[in-house]
Amino acid sequence: MxxxxxxxxxxxxxxxxxxxxxxxxxxxxxxxxxxxxxxxxxxxxxxxxxxxxxxxxxxxxxxxxxxxxxxxxxxxxxxxxxxxxxxxxxxxxxxxxxxxxxxxxxxxxxxxxxxxxxxxxxxxxxxxxxxxxxxxxxxxxxxxxxxxxxxxxxxxxxxxxxxxxxxxxxxxxxMRPTSTQKHVHTQTLLPVSMDPQRINNTPQPQPFLSMSETQPSYGAESVYSDAQSTTETPSLSDSADYYDLTHKPRGLCVVINNEDFSGTGLQNRRGTQEDAKALNKVFTNFGFEVVIHNNLTARNMRAEIEKLGKRNFVNDDALVVCVLSHGENECVYGTDEQPVVLRDLTLPFKSGSAPTLAGKPKLFFIQACQGSSYQEGAVPCPPTPAPEEVERTSPLEEDAGPVRSETVPWDADFLIGMATVPECKSFRNTVTGSIYIQELCKQLTKSALSSEKDDIHSVLTRVNREVSRGRYLTHKQMPQPKYTLTKKLVLKYI
Structure with a gap:
């Protein structure tokens, strides 16, 4: 207050x-x-x-x-x-x-x-x-x-x-044609954003857990499964059940990291560099070539995605695209405060447009809000003990974000990890990074170093659980993965 x-x-x-x-x-x-x-x-x-x-x-x-x-x-x-x-x-x-x-x-x-x-x-x-x-x-x-x-x-x-x-x-x-959208994107009008929120809770957001900070039980006893090139020929059941990850590098991980906004309607996104660093570390360890684009306008975002869609993916096992920005329903924003519809980010990678990606996993992680509403909580029955709450002085922010589910292209082998459910805000710590991306990197790291053969669905379920347990600015956050993966995807360090 x-x-x-x-x-x-x-x-x-x-x-x-x-x-x-x-x-x-x-x-x-x-x-x-x-x-x-x-x-x-x-x-x-x-x-x-x-x-x-x-x-x-x-x-x-x-x-x-x-x-x-x-x-x-x-x-x-x-x-x-x-x-x-x-x-x-x-x-x-x-x-x-x-x-x-x-x-x-x-x-x-x-x-x-x-x-x-x-x-x-x-x-x-x-x-x-x-x-x-x-x-x-x-x-x-x-x-x-x-x-x-x-x-x-x-x-x-x-x-x-x-x-x-x-x-x-x-x-x-x-003006947009739908009755639910009343926003205009012209140079004449000044976009306004509801921004800083103070928090009424006790300790939480934890910084990104690096590999050296993970529990000793994960140790060096990593199980690489199909994420590691071996001389063994996978069984027919493995080939049918798991995506093949054998190339080095595994593929490309592109991070669009928007921090500095040129207009007056959207604030700069302090803390987002920590998210970019965490993603870079995790996916480099997974064997991906990581490319980070900082501060792209909407036009440049589309141009980079279009360029990426023309890539020959024959020697790639997978594609990862991470977008860290402001957003609202159905879109994320470039640094010029102009919208990019999520559909425009995924469309170039459909099998018809990128045939060399056909049958390969395409992962999109979106750190942005899907609206201006807050996610609230309810007490389970029977009630469970309250989770540790976020410290009042914690420098949290909300990441307002994109994309109604109906705008997402549900073609085969896509996974889209949203920081929050439709209509709601997501949160970002100005020092340690966003709640969602940091928890995602933490759980990916934990899974990679575990002896278990956890697939990406299991990892994202744990992300859902851990993020939903916290309280941020007295409110809740509920991530939402959406996918049409046809096999299990297991990511291990190489």
Whole structure:
């Protein structure tokens, strides 16, 4: 929770017009009725606290940035106690920010013209509106304006100011066709993200467990099974049940690691370098050639994937692609804050497009959120002892992420490991890396050094169990593997 003294200081610096603007921007996360009667920022902050929107600094940061109060942003940045961030997708809607931009650019003369041209039965209420924001609220009340109904607004603005009409037109052109998606990706609009969250728990996230830190029982007694080239000919049952891993190197592991974001809507992803290091170590030990691409725009992400899809995989046993970035439903983001649909990442590797990968495992691990909701927990019956919780001062962040299951291409021999289930956030420690990737690397290492012949499904089941036991910023996280593997995949060090 943000410090009340800091919030009080911000309240003192905001005038009534700015408070009204903040209330307008919050109308998609707080009902209009609950916003009625708010006279100062302290009252608004209380409402935001009730919605858990001030557990971190990012939502308030985006509000203040939108109303051009850079001086107050400096106050927040100077508060060293705010150590958590998130990759969660914006809670502040681009629709409302588009309306705010129109208000910000509208002259008093144009406001009066707008009020005159808007013909409705609530003429008296319209005349009482002092700002364009007041006008927009009245239009919404009578059903003349919504995030999917912008025709009348656009037509009126065409009469009074072409530039203002262009702002609406750009938003309308960027709207997605589905009713559940209301985000726009244009240069005009400012994406906003709900970010740092503070945690109310006790010790957890553990740093990546390196090989030297694993339990002695795994020791050097590694069983390489089919992950090791041997002179023995595998039995027919082994050939039928297990993917063949005999080449050196085994294949290619590509890591797209997005940390630095160029815009103002998404924060830099501190701690992601630890994930890249962990993945590099684990898959190098598995015998893969590891290639890391840092800070790719959406266009460059697509270009690298397209280039990779044209590779001749005849001498590769498998392909691994890891994407570490911000995201939301059905997509991850490039560093330019533009989306890349998960389907675009997997499509080039279908058997029809990459025939030399046919029958070979294709593993995708996505560290990003799938939405802005939190995963909550329930007490089992009978209840089990509570797991060790995360330390309150732990610098955790949320990784907001991609991909509804229906967008994933379910062709043979794919495995897609998601950091979280659809609609929910995932979490990242700004010092030790993301909860999911670090646990994944830990369990892969444990399995590789074990005498058991655990396949990737067993490994990911343990990842699910360990991640789901923790509490992160008072919430839960539930990873989700999805696969169409036709054989067992056993990864051992070589």
């Amino acid at each position: 943000m410090d009340r003294r800091l919030l009080s200081r911000i309240d003192e610096e905001l005038d009534s017009t700015e408070v009204a603007a903040l209330c307008f921007l919050c109308r998609d996360v707080i009902s209009g009725k609950r916003l009625e009667g708010i006279k100062d920022a302290k009252q608004l902050f209380l409402k935001l606290e009730e919605r858990e929107l001030l557990q971190n600094k990012f939502f308030l940061t985006q509000l203040l940035r939108t109303i051009h109060r850079a001086d107050l942003l400096n106050l927040i940045e100077a508060d060293s106690r705010q150590t958590e961030e998130t990759d969660a997708r914006p809670m502040l809607s681009e629709y409302r920010m588009m309306l705010y931009k129109i208000y910000d650019d509208m002259t008093r003369e144009n406001l009066e013209k707008f009020k005159f041209l808007f013909n409705n039965e609530q003429r008296r209420k319209m005349e009482m509106c002092n700002t364009a924001l007041d006008v927009f609220v009245e239009m919404e009340k009578v059903g003349s304006l919504s995030n999917t109904n912008l025709t009348e607004l656009h037509e009126i603005l065409l009469e009074i100011d072409q530039q203002l009409a262009t702002t609406v037109q750009k938003y309308m052109q960027g």
